[in-house]
Amino acid sequence: MKQPLNIFWFRRDLRLDDNVGFYKALSSDYPVLPIFIFDTEILDKLPEDDARVTFIHGTLQTMSTTLQKEYQSNLAMFHSKPIEIFKQLIETYDIKSVFTNHDYEPYAKKRDSELSDFLSKHEIEFKTFKDQVIFEKDEVVKKDGKPYMVYTPYMRVWKAQFKSQELDIYDTESLFSNLIKNSELPNLSLTDLGFKTSIQKIAQYVVTPSLIQAYEETRNFPAKDSTSRLGPHLRFGTVSIRKMVQKAIAEDNEIFWQELIWREFFMQILWHFPHTAKDSFKSKYDRIEWRNNEDEFYKWCEGKTGYPLVDAGMRELNETGFMHNRVRMLVGSFLCKHLLIDWRWGEAYFAEKLHDYDMSSNIGNWQWVAGSGVDATPYFRIFNPTSQIQKFDKNHDYIKKWVPDYQELTYPQPMVDHKIARERCLKMYKDALN
Known part of the structure; x- marks a missing residue:
């Protein structure tokens, strides 16, 4: 039986x-x-x-x-x-x-x-x-039942709803006596799966009171390495989102809390608009005639663009499976706006390389830098890869770590002039969208 x-x-x-x-x-x-x-x-x-x-x-x-x-x-x-x-x-x-x-x-x-x-x-x-979320699907929507497509009003309603209810923590351990008693269940080695142990390691997360308290002050500077590394752990559920929100509230840090809400914002966008997995949220952006130069794409992938902060980010990604969030915005913008390469190419490369790859956040952020997503900012936001160094890596500490050759004769010249690339991008987008 x-x-x-x-x-x-x-x-x-x-x-x-x-x-x-x-x-x-x-x-x-x-x-x-x-x-x-x-x-x-x-x-x-x-x-x-x-x-x-x-x-x-x-x-x-x-x-x-x-x-x-x-x-x-x-x-x-x-x-x-x-x-x-x-x-x-x-x-x-x-x-x-x-x-x-x-x-x-x-x-x-x-x-x-x-x-x-x-x-x-x-x-x-x-x-x-x-x-894996506090609010899902259509739990945070407008009064007419339609989804929010701009983050800030979504975030405000999210917080209001959160404050109006109890946050349950589930004591699973007290019920483990209801597990079947069987230690001979099938196990599998990596070899059984056709895999081998990766040289890269997923970093342990750090969510200390001091990190949370200093988060707003330090989060934009890649050399400080002061991010929580929570991404993969939220992606695979090795931590509880409820406990992480509790920590953010305990330290009374709105910015850290809001980063967790961003994750849920992009998840509900993908749930309401599943076409965004492959197509632009704003369909007119699919009219853009991307250059899609393969040689330039591979230089971007390898961190050989001639722009040190862009190259530092890509080399960090390739070596470690991680890239600082501030730098992700720059390398994404550079690919889409300076090189006019389809955001889907970058999204696919990140999906392959990032330890914290999460489809909704990856797509949401790539469409953000391309201008094709839910973000309200116009397409003419184009990051200057040189002035970004002055803002976020003034002493070149991050660049020196990942691009030690950036002052050598062997370091490549910039593959495209920023001013020329900016003008070319604006014309291409304008021609496609108007």
Whole structure:
């Protein structure tokens, strides 16, 4: 006779504590089998030494070890398409319900819809919960029900709604006795997945009171390296967004708090406007005739543009999988405005390289620098890559770290003159948009 149980499916929520869907599963009437699926639809597109896969795998091993040592349970790992894994699990167990947390990206929505239909045919409930955000989908909208397309009014309503309600923290650990007792569940090595350990490491996040308090003062200066490095941890759910908001409020830092709200703003934009994953939010921007010079694109990718701050950012990205946010805006603007290369090329390159890649934020920010997104600022905002040094790296400390050759004869000349590039960009955009 098959064992009756519920399944909790870990996805973008790789933590045992304060996990809404996990808490709901553990509160149910049946023992819980926790699982993770290395989805071949996603992994097959990644390089074999992808740092994010190494990070996910290591996080799961730590979670599994904790469950074994302290609760005589385990975490089952699988490698295939999710629907194929659930076909196998149905053969093994009497599954009553599958619990998981919401995922909002286009592929995830399609996957979950198909899986829900499949499970319902087997009389299995598919229960999903809000976990990776404070507000989702259409929870923060205008009075007429339409989504906000400008950040500031969205942020104000977000804060007002947040202050009017209680913030729940979910004590999952108190319910771990409801996990199935089985330490022999399938585990997988990186080799089993077709991957190898990445040389790059995803940095641990730093959210100390001192960092939060100094955030507004230091966040724009890349040499200070005073950002929290929260991005990958929010992306993969190794930290709770509720606990991070609590920390921001405890230190009474509006700017740090607002950075967390930006993340949710872009997530709801992608949810309401899924076409922005591939097309410009403002459709007229798809009329721009991009130059798309491949040689110039590769020079940008390699950090060989002849503009030291741009090159520093790209070299930092290539070597570490991270780039300071202030520099991201500059390198993005340079690609779209100085080189007139389609923002989608840059978005795809960042998606491949960034440890904290998150589709909604990546698309939102790339469309921001291209002028094609929800931002209200006109397209003629073009960053000057030289004056940006004076503003944000006056002593060249960041540049010296990542472009030590910037004063050598071997360092390339600027690949395009700023004044000429600016005029060319304005003409190209004007011709396309008018």
